[in-house]
Amino acid sequence: MTHLADRAELVDLPVDVAPRLLGAQLVTVVDGVETRLRITEVEAYHGKGTGAVPDPGSHARMGPTARNATMWGEPGHLYVYLSHGIHSCVNVVCGPQGEAGGVLLRAGEVVGGTDAAAARRGVATPLGRTALRDLARGPGRLGQAVGLRHALHDGIDFVSGAELNGAIARLLLLDEPLTDVSAGPRVGVAGVAGTSAFPWRFWISGDPTVSPFRWGRGAAEAAALLDELGDPVA
Numbered sequence: 001m002t003h004l005a006d007r008a009e010l011v012d013l014p015v016d017v018a019p020r021l022l023g024a025q026l027v028t029v030v031d032g033v034e035t036r037l038r039i040t041e042v043e044a045y046h047g048k049g050t051g052a053v054p055d056p057g058s059h060a061r062m063g064p065t066a067r068n069a070t071m072w073g074e075p076g077h078l079y080v081y082l083s084h085g086i087h088s089c090v091n092v093v094c095g096p097q098g099e100a101g102g103v104l105l106r107a108g109e110v111v112g113g114t115d116a117a118a119a120r121r122g123v124a125t126p127l128g129r130t131a132l133r134d135l136a137r138g139p140g141r142l143g144q145a146v147g148l149r150h151a152l153h154d155g156i157d158f159v160s161g162a163e164l165n166g167a168i169a170r171l172l173l174l175d176e177p178l179t180d181v182s183a184g185p186r187v188g189v190a191g192v193a194g195t196s197a198f199p200w201r202f203w204i205s206g207d208p209t210v211s212p213f214r215w216g217r218g219a220a221e222a223a224a225l226l227d228e229l230g231d232p233v234a
Contacts, residue, residue: 002172007159009173010075010094013051014044014101017094019181019202021103025111025172026090026158030147036112037136037146039105041203041210043186045091047071047100057186057193060100071100076159078169080143082150087140090148092158092171106187106201108136109209110145117145138211180205185223187213194219195226 002025010017019042026037046053047060047068055061059068059081070079071093079091079102095101110117110132117135118125121144127135136142143149148156148167156162158169186194186201194216203210215223 001175005171005173007076018042018044018103020177023174023178027170028146029168033116037108039108040207041107043104044200050099057189070155078156080150080154088143088150089139090143107211110135133208188216190216191218192222195223
């Protein structure tokens with residue numbers, strides 16, 4: 001069973017909220033077309049001053065900027081940013097207002113509006129098993145599949161369901177969080193922020209839509225150094 005998310009459920013640290021988003025559904029209506037996504041993989045990011053451990057992998061690690069302003073706002077909005085100048089990536093803003101935090105939606109299974117998601121992705125239908133698996137496998141594909149775009153939809157409020165530039169978003173949380181959840185380093189994050197010092201990536205164990213792991217720039221070397229030094233996991 002699911003229920004509409006409210007702000008009170010999202011005021012905890014992103015690293016605590018993140019695993020509770022697994023199995024939830026993100027519902028978007030863009031230009032009148034609805035898509036439903038079951039969330040299968042997420043990553044937590046903390047801004048400057050958020051939590052006990054500084055997060056060098058966060059967009060908000062240096063403080064507020066025009067780019068990351070949504071992360072500093074009230075929980076219950078989506079931070080939609082542009083990656084590599086191409087991909088619109090979707091994050092659930094959480095934590096108290098004034099403390100930056102976000103949970104990147106890394107991957108999911110499209111469970112409604114599949115044809116619309118495929119059209120946005122430029123994928124031919126009918127979909128085979130592999131194409132369906134890959135439809136929202138990775139944050140860039142996910143953002144494209146659900147139809148949310150930077151900067152049109154950055155800051156959209158999924159608690160109130162207010163329309164923003166032709167889009168509406170809703171988040172349906174599970175009444176009982178999943179228990180079969182895995183955790184590990186974040187994908188493609190540079191340096192120590194992409195190692196087991198930050199096991200802030202969470203995914204549904206064994207789900208085929210989860211994206212493959214890859215090291216970020218310098219992360220493998222940082223991980224080897226941590227192993228050599230025997231540093232504890234954060």
